[in-house]
Amino acid sequence: MSVATLDGRTVRVALLGCGTVGSEVTRMLIDDADELAARVGAPVELAGIAVRRPDKHPELPQHLLTADAGKLVESDVDVVVELIGGIEPVRGWLLTALRKGKSVVTGNKALLSEYAAELAEAADTSGADLYYEASVAGAIPLLRPLRESLAGDRITRVMGIVNGTTNFILSAMDSTGAGYAETLDEATRLGYAEADPTADVDGYDAASKAAILASLAFHSRVTASDVHREGIAGISASDIGAAKLLNRTVKLLAICERVTADDGTESVSARVHPVMIPRSHQLAGVGGAFNAVYVEAEAAGELMFYGQGAGGAPTASAVLGDLVAAARNRVAGGRGPRESAHAALPVRPMGQTPTRYHISLDVADKPGVLAQVAQVFAVHGVSIAAVRQRDRLSTASLVIVTHLAPDAALQATVEEISKLDVVREVVSVMRVEGEDS
Numbered sequence: 001m002s003v004a005t006l007d008g009r010t011v012r013v014a015l016l017g018c019g020t021v022g023s024e025v026t027r028m029l030i031d032d033a034d035e036l037a038a039r040v041g042a043p044v045e046l047a048g049i050a051v052r053r054p055d056k057h058p059e060l061p062q063h064l065l066t067a068d069a070g071k072l073v074e075s076d077v078d079v080v081v082e083l084i085g086g087i088e089p090v091r092g093w094l095l096t097a098l099r100k101g102k103s104v105v106t107g108n109k110a111l112l113s114e115y116a117a118e119l120a121e122a123a124d125t126s127g128a129d130l131y132y133e134a135s136v137a138g139a140i141p142l143l144r145p146l147r148e149s150l151a152g153d154r155i156t157r158v159m160g161i162v163n164g165t166t167n168f169i170l171s172a173m174d175s176t177g178a179g180y181a182e183t184l185d186e187a188t189r190l191g192y193a194e195a196d197p198t199a200d201v202d203g204y205d206a207a208s209k210a211a212i213l214a215s216l217a218f219h220s221r222v223t224a225s226d227v228h229r230e231g232i233a234g235i236s237a238s239d240i241g242a243a244k245l246l247n248r249t250v251k252l253l254a255i256c257e258r259v260t261a262d263d264g265t266e267s268v269s270a271r272v273h274p275v276m277i278p279r280s281h282q283l284a285g286v287g288g289a290f291n292a293v294y295v296e297a298e299a300a301g302e303l304m305f306y307g308q309g310a311g312g313a314p315t316a317s318a319v320l321g322d323l324v325a326a327a328r329n330r331v332a333g334g335r336g337p338r339e340s341a342h343a344a345l346p347v348r349p350m351g352q353t354p355t356r357y358h359i360s361l362d363v364a365d366k367p368g369v370l371a372q373v374a375q376v377f378a379v380h381g382v383s384i385a386a387v388r389q390r391d392r393l394s395t396a397s398l399v400i401v402t403h404l405a406p407d408a409a410l411q412a413t414v415e416e417i418s419k420l421d422v423v424r425e426v427v428s429v430m431r432v433e434g435e436d437s
């Protein structure tokens with residue numbers, strides 16, 4: 001099926017939600033109307049704006065406002081731009097829009113990371129466009145490069161900082177040496193963290209984005225619930241200190257990889273957790289609320305995408321980009337490239353995913369300790385890449401960095417080590433990425 005052509009009329013847009021991002025989209029649609037019309041090849045008309053409380057929006061054109069988003073979706077519009085957020089009732093509205101052949105532009109990572117398959121199927125059936133560039137890494141053009149520019153290459157890895165709140169907190173802990181709770185309070189006071197920071201600090205937001213990135217990069221369906229998730233609430237000042245001693249820093253990373261087993265079968269690993277990376281790594285220098293994503297592809301090599309990962313105007317830029325693309329397709333009478341999930345790679349459980357650990361221990365200062373600890377690594381088949389030892393009165397500190405091993409083997413190693421009589425305390429355990437320079 002193909003969507004109705006415009007027959008020379010304007011592209012009519014329904015905007016659902018006019019908060020932080022929607023208000024900037026409205027401003028750009030009104031202020032840049034002539035420019036947008038020239039780029040699209042037809043005028044782009046804002047046909048209606050749905051908000052929860054129309055009486056709270058005296059700044060908006062009153063004749064466009066409605067509290068009935070469902071009715072606006074059903075009206076005579078060509079493109080629905082959704083900037084409300086959450087799953088229901090938005091999912092129902094967007095399915096209705098797509099089934100009726102109306103293109104959808106959204107920044108809703110929570111919805112896309114669980115229901116992309118259902119929405120894409122509705123779009124494919126009616127021939128409408130489904131675009132969601134703003135759902136990952138705000139202003140940064142990332143999903144279109146994955147979906148279009150790199151469509152002929154083979155992506156092996158997508159790894160990045162996709163949550164500004166946690167990046168702000170970890171950057172601040174690194175520069176001040178302060179603890180997690182104290183730094184979170186400061187982030188909340190400065191407006192970098194929400195009053196309820198759970199979605200950010202527990203890694204839910206980053207896991208949704210990892211699911212979207214993995215799905216596009218590996219042509220497979222990965223949902224947020226498939227993504228292994230650990231947040232930053234357990235990161236202590238001593239973890240940050242341990243990283244500093246190794247000339248490393250701690251970042252919350254979303255890591256999506258194509259993993260090839262010994263028998264040649266492929267799977268996808270998608271995870272979000274804190275990682276120690278060398279200070280010389282490109283991602284180490286990404287501070288504050290910025291986002292950066294590093295992509296590796298077989299032919300292209302290494303690519304890095306960097307910019308503002310949130311905020312009204314930056315995110316509106318990504319929304320407008322999608323809106324112009326959808327509107328151009330209307331004018332041309334077609335649709336953009338469809339998504340493909342043809343590879344259907346399975347998601348590899350975290351326990352089988354190869355990772356590397358940094359382990360910092362306080363141990364008894366007596367002979368034979370290192371041999372006992374090394375024996376536990378050997379039993380679990382984990383090989384040690386580097387060991388550092390320092391003496392402090394009656395205890396010594398032992399820092400071990402491993403080679404790659406299945407995550408479950410590393411977890412089991414740490415558990416057994418913590419029970420050794422010679423180990424007084426496991427000071428810090430964290431996964432590491434990147435080679436030391």
Ligand SMILES: NC(=O)c1ccc[n+]([C@@H]2O[C@H](COP(=O)([O-])OP(=O)(O)OC[C@H]3O[C@@H](n4cnc5c(N)ncnc54)[C@H](OP(=O)(O)O)[C@@H]3O)[C@@H](O)[C@H]2O)c1
Pocket residue numbers: 016017018019020021022050051052053054056067069082083084085086107108109110134135138309310311312315
């Ligand atoms: N903020 C960012 O930096 C950012 C970045 C990337 C992606 N996003 C995504 O963009 C979306 C919007 O985020 P935001 O920060 O702009 O949200 P927001 O400031 O909370 O705005 C939400 C808007 O939705 C409206 N709304 C809520 N329930 C509604 C309902 N039942 N019917 C009609 N309208 C309803 C609200 O109306 P009232 O104004 O009347 O309350 C408000 O205008 C989310 O999916 C978010 O994840 C945001």
